[in-house]
Amino acid sequence: MSTPSSSNVSAPQQQQQPQQQHLEQFRLNPEEELRVEASTPVTLTLLDGGTAEIFGTELAVGRAYSFSHQNLAVFSWHGCTIEVRGDPVHVYKASDTPMPTYANIHFALETMREQAESSGSLGPRLVICGPVDSGKSSLSSILLGYATKRGRRPLFVDLDIGQGTISCPGVLAASVVDQPADVEDGLRVSAPLAYYFGHVSPTENPRRFRGLVEKLVAGIEARMAHDPVVRCSGLICNTMGWVDDLGYELLVHTCKSLQATSVVVIDHDRLYTDLDRHLNGPLAADPPPQPASAPSPVALIKVPKSGGVVSRPTAFRRSARFSRIRTYFHGPRDTYSPARGNLKFDEIRLFRIWGGKEAPRSALPLGAAPTFDTTRLLEVGPGPDCLNSLVAVVYARSEEDLPTANVAGFLHIVQVDLTTKTLAYLSPMAGPLPSKFLIMGSLKWIEQ
Template identity: 40%
Template sequence: MASGQAPTLAQPRQFKLDKESELRVEVGPDSPLRARLLSGTAELFGTELPPQNWLPIPPRSKIAIFTWHGATIELEGISEVEYVADETPMVSYVNVHAILDGRRARAKASQGSDLDTSQGPRVIVVGPTDSGKSTLCRMLLSWACKQSWKPTFVDLDIGQGSITLPGCIAATPVEMPIDAVEGIPLEMPLVYFFGHTTPSSHGELYKVLTKELAQTLERQFSGNAESRAAGMVINTMGWVEGLGYELLLHAIDTFKANVVLVLGQEKLCSVLKDVLKSKSNVDVVKLHKSGGVVLRNQKVRQKSRSCKIKEYFYGLANDLSPHSNIINFSDVAIYRIGGGPQAPRSALPIGADPVADPTRVVAVNINRDLLHQVLAVSYAKESDQIISSNVAGFIYVTDIDIQRKKITYLAPCAGELPSKLLIMGSLTWLES
């Protein structure tokens, strides 16, 4: 088959891969496709493929099955693109993993001494949109788990969300190689609801929540030597200029990152090296992005967000049954963070402009504007604890009955909400 040519029929076809090459496949929005390893060894984003087992590839997926020593792969179903590539950056990626592995071993060996030397690598992956950041994070995590480490994955990418819904920053320990289809297993993720898919007008709130997450992780690490030695892998947004760049520096500082991996942008790498040169313990490393990385336009990214929200309520394979519930307006209190009422000019120093407090918690009047909103259920007991509290989960508002003062909502499971304090952002979803 010619390179890059999509098959017209769904008949099985085999690809013989030489060592250090990969099969790249792009799946359409509605096409079922599956893959299996017939011979040799191969991995998908750092996780080994079991021999002879069919692996379902979800719609809209872009995958790369890589082999270190050679393999034969069989595909069945229809894809939009499939081709074998022998130029990949995988050797440089696995070299980074080997260095991180050595640092983890040294951190573990120095346990019982001071906290600095017993701290494993804190790796932050940065680069522009669609440079393969989340895929590299996934590989580094899976390879670490293969060596019996349990690193913590921190996701600061509010645009897409690898751990939970878009609009959140989150962290979770990863204890085993990440399942190629199911993604990251979630035992007890730590989730803070930012509420928007871009930080453009909420930069200060993003910084505050980033700091809350970092402080919580520091507390956990101080009491858990194993997690401390395993360290963190931190995924970031693709916005690397202006405010995006400012938030990137803030994240490097806040999480005390000591390895900065820059994907696919010479200029960003050079600027970061210059800015961070005063920090002797921070290594800035430039890595090539994979040729298999696919650029996504705004529409595709929006669709991806919508699928992520649907998956939260209905499961990856539409195999979950969310519950529809009705509550009274009086049963809940809904808040928005930021954009609170401005101080009147008379209360300000002469010449100062009124500015909305970016972290002010404001009560929201319940009305039809809440329809189709995704709301976070906060663990906070009082409204003044909302910013410093993580969230239990999410609900989706399907109806507002103003006359009867009732809210109908969808929740992933039955039963009462764990809290009556709900947070509203600008995250909406139209159930299709």
């Protein structure tokens, strides 16, 4: 493929000139970071004679890393020089970072892993929580990166259904992580345990959310039972940023279900105090059974938010969600073409995840409980409303398996033909589907 500067000899002179790119070098002292907010392509290179990392993954010397529409920090424990090429919205050095605190959390987890190793018991189970845009995902990545550098294979549990780092948005998932995230492409996982919630907010169906967390935990326990390295490496759970009302209730439920041994609270004093009361104090009416080796009570750790964390408006989140779906189908650098396939309506069974809210108990007669089971899936024939939907193909042998069936993969429905009774779909994998059971939620995507 020709480069833009050589492709068109008849172009006016000024178009043949390579675009002038801003080039600047930044010297970082030990424990300083370079914060970069990029909305256009920016290239970062670690120059000779130093070390640096981005969210827990070390940079190779001399390699140019490219980013766009991303905010990040290049942190150096020992000092280095970074070359920045391009026009970031902001680029600046900072010496006040929470990285030493984050490293201490890593060392504490390592101590717990060593104890688990020598006693054959369970490793640490850390839940990271905090309000929206507090740095939860960045801290998850840092701790996973540091753990894998020590040869650990922790489970990463991602309950942030708004973004869906492991699989797709709308999914609760867990996967063993055995290498740091790729600096440009993000986390690399294989064979995740994934359950399709089908919506990007738990308000759509809190009972199903809780049910899927419990199902995920059962899968995690099974995984740990069969793999001693994973068992003592423990787990790191990333949560969503809703920490009030129902969001808070779900956090407590998550910590209890996962039998958290430690909970990190980023930048939220009330959340810290409330969680302590609900997990350890007088409100822990139903304290979780602690794993044999885990020190009881749950260790609550309060950490500051990094001054570098960037608040992202709703529109940015929405577009980040769509780019996550795009990555699922096209790969992180848009290098794959998804396979196109067709399905006759009678070859599949399509179910819709109930998205209605539960009736408030106050609206019911005294003592009555809501009777409509919001965890239920309703069979719907394929129809025009499937168009553009993100549909999960799930491993299920019968309808009874469906509510908690593991996701095999996703299809993007791109055409619905009512005359021929056929659906056209895109899938990251060619070939026959592993199951005829499909689940549809409220997530839609139009490729641009």
